[in-house]
Amino acid sequence: MALAGPRRARATSLAPVRFGLTPVFLESDLALLRALSSQMAAALGTPVELVKRRTYQEVVALLLTGQLDAAWICGFPYVRHADRLSVLAVPVHRGRPLYQSYLIADPSLRARSLADLRGRSHAFSDPDSNSGCLTTRWLLAGEHQSPATFFGATFFAYGHRNVVRAVSSGLAESGSVDGYVWETMAETEPGLTSTTDVVARSAWQGFPPVCCLTVSRQGAAARGIEAALLAMAGSPAGTEILRALRLDGFMPGSPGLYDGIRAMSQDLESRA
């Protein structure tokens, strides 16, 4: 999928900036994506092509192969490819560049912890999602369990919003979801979140970052995207987008912000 801003018509002679998106935020809001594309194109002075794929893996693959100038990805793919990726900016949510992973369940289960979900069906977001998979897998590993042995059945919904829909509809009895997405949906789609219970919240972890290939870090596109994101809170259009995203703005990131995720990933690799 590709979306372009209104300035594309008068910048057709320029190569478009390609910006990858994953379901780390509510990418299903097409009006929001169009506004984001327009805002970035205006800031960069070049057309912006927003690129979406169904899985994190596909977007990360495009990024690693240089087909994207930058992408908003999850912290887990970043730590796995930290040797090749650089953080351009990190969203600030409720004053901090941090978020949590939520374990949610059908309210009728009256679950209070992960242990109460044993034998239940479980919806993961994406195999490469920190909050939508890695955190729960890591917690289970701490109990010498795996999703296959602990849950009755599992499936990937490929999107945090889809996980909430799956649990809300009863398709899955529990799910692993991005806490930021759940909280945002609680404001925008309370009908879906009200039929789910948050069973457990993980430790605070680094918010999904906007990354680029390290080799392109000093390129015009990367620096332009970095500047546009960091300056988004300073423009009315950017502020409007950030309000829709329930974000305060973007800030420069650092690798240390993802030490927790890195630790969980390494722990799981060591257990494998």
Next chain:
Amino acid sequence: MRRAGPRRLRAQLDPRRWPLLLTVPLTVAALVAGVATVTGQAVLARMEADQGRHLAALGAAFLDGLATAVQPAAVRADVWEAFDALDRASGQYEALRPTLSVVVLPDGSVLASSSPRVLRTGAALPRSLSGPADQAIASGSPAIDERAGRAVVARVLLEGGVPVGRLVAKADIGALLAERDAVVRALVLANIGIAALFAAAGALLVRRILLPTERLRHRLLEAAQGRRPEPLDAQAGSGPEHLALVNAWNGAVAAIAERDLMAGRLAREEGRAQLGRLTAAMAHEVNNPLGGLMTAVDTLSEYGDRRDIREEAVGLLRRGLDDIRKVVRAGLSSWKTGPGEAPLAAQDFEDLRLLIRHEVSRRGLTLDWRNDLPDGVRVDRTLARQIALNLLLNAAAASPPQGVLGFRAQGLSQGGAVIEVGDVGTGLPAEAESLLADPDGPPPSGGGLGLWTAARLARSQGGRITREPTPRGTRLVAELPVPSHAKEVAHAS
């Protein structure tokens, strides 16, 4: 007696005995209802077929769209993708109103349903759905359960000709059934209304058509009760048939009135004729001795001083006056009492013998008289004497000169009297004999009025006059039974 009630009730309930005023409207209503039922069935059958085709088309469109979306998910057994497609489709086919859509794997387990809380992933497809689904797949059309108000559509998902699952959907067809029910209700109400309208119109029409007939029936009933028949208004008829009926009735009324008028006139004439004959007879009977009496008076006035002549003249006067007294008594006994006031006795007929003596002698006839009637016969003496007198005068008129006029009177074993009058004339004419068979008919135009009168009087007393076979002339027998009211009086006394 106990069974008379139910029998009468059954007879009243027999439709063949119902009045036209009820039968015709009911028949019209039944015909209208029958026609309406047939046409209503045709409408409903057509509507049901249209709804079936409509539902099949909707189901096919639903399955076409959804199968394309869920087939890749079925191939990969992707729970979320299958649910996502079903969930998105559930709100996009309002015309079909699907309530549950399911992707079923080849092993019969549910991959995903649009309502996971109703039908969970991994569960077996319930029999309530699998049966109709099999039926829908086999027939290629929706499996409809009208009682449950639902239809099941289903399709096999094929990938390269290999079954990868089934798509089953349950739709709510309550709205379609409700629409059909509404049509049925509207048809029934409309049909009842039309039938009632036609029945009412039929009742009014029949009432209007039968009105002249009803008036005629009332007139006939009044006539049967003895009232004077009254004509009907010819303009009141509603058609040529009724007009002809009314005209026929009015013609009958006019004929009856004319006949009654004629009968009255004839009766008066007959009365006058009888009175004349009787007066003539009495005058003759009185006149016969009167000459002798006058002679005796002359003799007394001239030779009254002579004892022998005076005694002879007084004796002649006494006998002559005695004859006159007898004649006067006979007249008094014949007319001084009203009908039915005294029983019949032999003397009543003896008086008749005196009354007809002059007619018998005038024609030179020989009277063969035999009166065996006992006294106290409970028959109206006046009418009986009138009958006998009419028969005797008729027989005298029919007898040739020097003929024999026979008279017999006797009592009946059950009471009553028999009068037999015979003559040696040329026999009873056919027209006169027909009067005996039908005394209620019009009076004869060419004579025989006395016989007609006698026959009517006998009939009025419950009796009859018959002609008995005889070698020569005519022999008429009048049987006068005791009237029923006289029997009751006798029994009571």
